[in-house]
Amino acid sequence: MCVLVQIETREAMKNLPQILDVEGVDGVFIGPADLSADMGYAGNPQHPEVQAAIEQAIVQIREAGKAPGILIANEQLAKRYLELGALFVAVGVDTTLLARAAEALAARFGAQATAVKPGVY
Numbered sequence: 001m002c003v004l005v006q007i008e009t010r011e012a013m014k015n016l017p018q019i020l021d022v023e024g025v026d027g028v029f030i031g032p033a034d035l036s037a038d039m040g041y042a043g044n045p046q047h048p049e050v051q052a053a054i055e056q057a058i059v060q061i062r063e064a065g066k067a068p069g070i071l072i073a074n075e076q077l078a079k080r081y082l083e084l085g086a087l088f089v090a091v092g093v094d095t096t097l098l099a100r101a102a103e104a105l106a107a108r109f110g111a112q113a114t115a116v117k118p119g120v121y
Helices: 010-014 016-020 032-038 048-063 075-084 094-115
Strands: 004-007 027-030 067-071 088-090
Touching (some): 004 016, 010 016, 010 032, 016 048, 027 048, 032 048, 032 067, 048 067, 067 075, 075 088
Parallel strands (some): 004 027, 067 088
């Protein structure tokens, strides 16, 4: 079994050394959206202060011999986190992926669908 915990606040970041000492915890997943909001930068996980906290946490988690992970849709940041040693990086959210696929499908067939005269089935 693999036990992962999630940290999303400044307080959790401050307590990261103690969290990493908990027996049985195998990894730590960082929540950048909630962390950025808690740090006063809601909607801006790319803010330099948020990035510094995330990068420091990834290094700290790796140094403790645990698996760091994070969710980030930004390709450059995802690559940066992998370079820092993140072992699992979620790069999409199921609802967003589904919405983008539906939009792409609608765009492919939208013009044809509007050209057809409505009728009775």
